[in-house]
Amino acid sequence: MAYNLKEVAKKPERLTGGHRMCAGCGAPVVVRQILRALKPEDHAVIGSATGCLEVSTFLYPYTAWKDSFIHNAFENSAANISGAEAAYVAMKKRGKVKGETKFIAFGGDGGTYDIGLQSLSGAMERGHDMVYVCYDNGAYMNTGIQRSSATPKYADTTTSPAGKVIPGKLQWRKDLTGIMASHNLPYVCQTAAIGNMKDLYEKSEKALYTKGAAFMNVLAPCPRGWIYNTPDLMELNKLAVETCFWPLYEIIDGKYIVNYKPKNKLPVVDFLKKQGRFKHLFKAGNEYMIEEIQNEVDKRWEELLRLAGEEA
Numbered sequence: 001m002a003y004n005l006k007e008v009a010k011k012p013e014r015l016t017g018g019h020r021m022c023a024g025c026g027a028p029v030v031v032r033q034i035l036r037a038l039k040p041e042d043h044a045v046i047g048s049a050t051g052c053l054e055v056s057t058f059l060y061p062y063t064a065w066k067d068s069f070i071h072n073a074f075e076n077s078a079a080n081i082s083g084a085e086a087a088y089v090a091m092k093k094r095g096k097v098k099g100e101t102k103f104i105a106f107g108g109d110g111g112t113y114d115i116g117l118q119s120l121s122g123a124m125e126r127g128h129d130m131v132y133v134c135y136d137n138g139a140y141m142n143t144g145i146q147r148s149s150a151t152p153k154y155a156d157t158t159t160s161p162a163g164k165v166i167p168g169k170l171q172w173r174k175d176l177t178g179i180m181a182s183h184n185l186p187y188v189c190q191t192a193a194i195g196n197m198k199d200l201y202e203k204s205e206k207a208l209y210t211k212g213a214a215f216m217n218v219l220a221p222c223p224r225g226w227i228y229n230t231p232d233l234m235e236l237n238k239l240a241v242e243t244c245f246w247p248l249y250e251i252i253d254g255k256y257i258v259n260y261k262p263k264n265k266l267p268v269v270d271f272l273k274k275q276g277r278f279k280h281l282f283k284a285g286n287e288y289m290i291e292e293i294q295n296e297v298d299k300r301w302e303e304l305l306r307l308a309g310e311e312a
Contacts (some may be wrong), residue, residue, distance in 0.1 A: 005196045011036050012066075014044070019064040020056035026220035026237070027053050027135045029193045030200065031106065034133060034216070035067075037204035043067060043101045043238025045084050049077035049111030051141040052222075054078065055137065057085050059268040074111050079119035080130040081105040089129075102208055108220075109150035113176050123156040124183045124213045131207045135220035142163045145225045149174040152245075153296070155277045158226070162280040167289060172296060180215040180252045189213075189250035191259075192219040199248055199259055206250070219246045227276025239271040244301040249308070256308040265301075268294045 014035035021028045033055065038044055044067035048054040054071055057064040059082040072080045105123075107116050112134040120132055126186065139157050140146040147157040151169045156162040160169040177190045187210040190205045207214035221228070221236045228236060240246035243266045248259040267289055272278040282287050305311065 003198045005198075007200060008036055008197075011040060014031075014038065014066045015057065016064045016066065020059075021052065021057075022223055022230075024036045024221075024223040024228070025052070026137065026193065026233055027108075029233070030133075030135050032216045032218050033193065033200050034104070035151075037201055037208055038102060039100075041099070044100060045081065045101060045103050047069070047077045047081040047084070048103045049107035049260075050074040050118055050142075051108040051111055051251065052137075053106055053108065055142060058097075061271055072105075076119045077105040077111060078123035078130075078132055081130050081132075082123035082126065085128045085130050085150045088296075090125050092130045096204075103128070104208075105130065105132045107132070107134055108137060108141070109134060109136045109176075110142075110146075110148045112136075113150045113174055121183065122247045124185055124215060125138055127213050129212055129218060131214045133216045133218060135218055136176075137220045137222040138173070138223060139221045139222070139225045143223045150176070153293060154281060156279070156280060167280065168277075175300070177215075177217045177251075180217075181254075183213075183215075184254065185213050185215060185251075186210050186253055187250070188213040189215075190217045190246070191248055192241055192246055193199040193234070194237045194241055194293055199239060203250060206295050206297045225261070225277065227279075228274055229249060232274060239274060240268065243271045243297065245270045245271050245297055247301060247304055249304060256304070258304060258308045261303070261310075268297050 012148050015032050046067050047070040049072050080102050088101055091097045104177050118269055136150055139148050139151050145157050146159040152171050153167040153172050156168045162168040173190045183186045191200045191203045193200050223230050242262050250257050
């Protein structure tokens with residue numbers, strides 16, 4: 001069925017209002033839309049690694065989650081949900097459970113790119129019927145905005161402060177979507193909350209209802225760490241896509257598909273200048289850093305098009 005925003009908006013909320021996520025945060029927007037892709041009659045078991053999403057939506061005995069929810073340690077969201085899925089399969093074979101249950105693990109980039117990478121890799125390699133969602137905000141935001149391996153080069157964080165000694169983080173961000181693709185999964189994607197949410201919703205539906213392990217890497221800007229005005233959330237998502245800093249693509253059974261090619265690809269400086277974490281790049285003498293970032297973005301975009309068999 002074709003995507004219909006009005007019909008999707010009528011579906012019941014599975015993440016309620018009243019949670020403690022910051023105004024202008026990308027994570028709750030992402031989570032709400034992913035959960036909307038569930039069929040209303042299906043139950044979900046959801047696990048969340050320790051992080052902004054967990055501490056702000058679940059404060060015992062209160063929860064913003066309407067489905068079954070498990071608070072996981074920082075490093076083992078994928079392990080816990082894969083275990084729950086294995087138990088469900090065993091009980092279903094014995095006729096002890098009825099209906100359909102979907103299994104979803106959420107983690108920020110700290111709990112996914114770094115601390116949780118081992119359990120994530122194991123769960124994906126074993127092929128559990130589950131979806132792992134990384135809400136990528138580019139740093140350890142919950143504990144004080146420390147750099148992660150998802151943090152872009154030259155970003156200012158509390159553990160890679162831009163100043164006289166270093167100009168922000170010194171390393172390029174890790175290509176986790178590519179790493180997950182190398183696990184030979186039936187479905188991997190990269191998406192963001194843009195426009196009327198069509199790309200995010202359709203990919204969520206594919207991930208949830210593709211048999212086997214699926215991975216979603218979703219951009220989730222953070223107003224505290226990125227330092228932007230809270231109303232600018234959706235504009236930042238759009239700029240990330242239009243500059244190809246965060247391309248929209250999916251990998252279905254090993255086949256790369258680019259979902260969106262900007263007609264007029266914007267320079268990455270348009271994305272950087274909207275964020276306070278990059279303000280030092282605009283001081284005299286630092287132009288080379290912006291050029292380096294642009295070259296890296298172009299290189300990754302061209303490689304993605306090559307993998308998809310498309311021309312720039």
